[in-house]
Amino acid sequence: MKNIFVDGYNVINSWPELKIIKDYSLESARSELIETLSNYAAYKGYKIFIVFDAHMVNGSVEKKEKFGNGNVIVVFTKEGETADSFIERMINQVGRKIEVSVVTSDSLEQQLVFQRGATRMSSIEFYHEIKGIERKIKSKIEKSYSKKKYSLEDMINKDILEKLEKIRRSN
Template identity: 70%
Template sequence: MKNIFVDGYNVINSWSELNKIKEYSYESSRNKLIEILSNYAVYRNYRVFIIFDAHMVIGSIEKKERVNNNVMVVFTKEGETADSFIERTVNDIGRSVEVCVVTSDSLEQQVIFGRGAIRMSSIEFYKEVQSTRVNIQKRIHKGYSKKKFELKDSIDTDILEKLEKIRRSE
């Protein structure tokens, strides 16, 4: 299973739809990102870690929240950036699993690449997520269009025969 580490605030600042929400509420933009990436992760069967900086929050301790089997949200502890959390975690994982790191920070991309992870910019990731959203919508639409409900499927055959006789006699 592919593991994707996402620098949450980097993505929020790069995606226009989330950046607009952020103007009103950081919490709302975080929740929207989590919702989008939850759908993405389940559809693709990826494990996604969304990391948010809390390094400037005095007294903050590291918090991890499992959203579902595929998504984990991490708030870093005081003094730790999302970049340093990602670097440490990717270093601990080693090269034993497939890891992709999503950030537009070029220095972070170089460090991560040196540790064996694939790197992807926030904009590249946006395009991939959008493509997945389109595929999900197509699949939903296709599922609904296949299910055509007709009257004959929901009523008793005796009643259906009587209705048919009435229809033909007029």
């Protein structure tokens, strides 16, 4: 299973929709990101870690919470630890053992994680990846829905259909 580490605030500040939401409520922007990535993780079968900085929050301890089917884990870092340093620490542990990708637009962070065995993707590249998957899901749903449409002939008895046809032709 591919693991993706996402610098949460970096993504929120890069994606157009999330930037707008953030202007009204940072909590709402976080929730929207979590929901979007939960759908993506379920569709692709990936495990996603969304990491939010709490390094400036006095007394904060590292917190992890699972979402969706457990494939999305939201991490709030402890006091004094940035999202970048948390991601680097995790990549050091698993970077060359499993398939790992990091989503951030921080170019220094991209270089560091690449050196440690992870692939990297900018927040905007990830945005376009997500939008492409959302279009595929929407198209799949629309196709599935259109296949379920039935005509009158499919829904009524053949004898009744023949009688209706005779009535129609006699007028």
